[in-house]
Amino acid sequence: MAMPPDPYATLGLSRDATAEQIRAAYRKLAKQHHPDLNPGNKGAEDRFKAISAAHDLLSDPETRGRSRPRRDRRRRRPGGTRAAALPALRRCRRRRPLPPWPGG
Structure with missing residues (x-):
């Protein structure tokens, strides 16, 4: 089953819940929406599966942090846009050459 697009919206919650x-x-x-209370209702069964998947994702604090959209976690400069922060990110990712190994 696919991951729900927004688990907070699936459960009807805000992001600071x-x-x-x-x-x-x-x-x-x-x-x-439980299938036992709605026998024969395929829509209720699908909704129950989506609700269960959203709860599984949000009930664990570690996976809950990963459920945030990627754009929220990117570093931004104050008052700037994401495009303004990209050169700073690229500079941070450059690898420096390793110093020579001592004695060899």
Whole structure:
């Protein structure tokens, strides 16, 4: 199954939601869309799978940090755009040659 496009939107939460809010939203939506409560409803089953995948992603703090869009994690200069920060990033990534090994 594919990862949900935005797990926060799937659960109806904002990005600054706490672990308790994530759990409460998951339990409410899971109960509402559970396949046992909606027999024969393919849409409810698909929605339940998406809700479960979003909860799995957001319930673990390590994977929750990775679920943020990449553009939010890029370094930016104050008051500038991402394009303004690119030359600084390129400078940081340059590798310096290693110094000669002592005695050899």
